[in-house]
Amino acid sequence: MSKSIISTADAPSAIGTYSQAVRAGDTVYLSGQIGLDPVAMTLVEGIDAQIIRVLDNLQAVARAAGGDLGDLVRVTVYLTDLAHFAKVNEAMARYFSAPFPARAAVGVASLPRGALVEIDGVMVLGH
Secondary structure (H helix, E strand, O other), X not given: OOEEEEOOOOOOOOOOOOOOEEEEOOXXXXXXXXXXXXXXXXXXXXXXXHHHHHHHHHHHHHHHOOOOHHHEEEEEEEEOOHHHXXXXXXXXXXXXXXXXXXXXXXXXXXXXXXXXXXXXXXXXXXX
């Protein structure tokens, strides 16, 4: 099975030892995205803006891999405050359509750069 690294300037560059995404066959593993502006590499302010930025970043990586958010089959949402879960649901309803991907939501103590939300995913192409 071939493996290729996915990279785009339309999403933040990696801030560690990882790739934005890795494609293995028809499956693409998207690394977690936080609300970093891809140009300034600074965190946008507030939970609402961070959720939108995270989804825009994921969309950019999915497109760079040859897919779209509709091709995601699994996402994991990490929140520093689970009280924001409803806001994530509202935003995801604007970015995804049925059938929705499988999902888990995890409350965490902290995220990189003081982010309030992070989302990663698994995408399948060619289905």
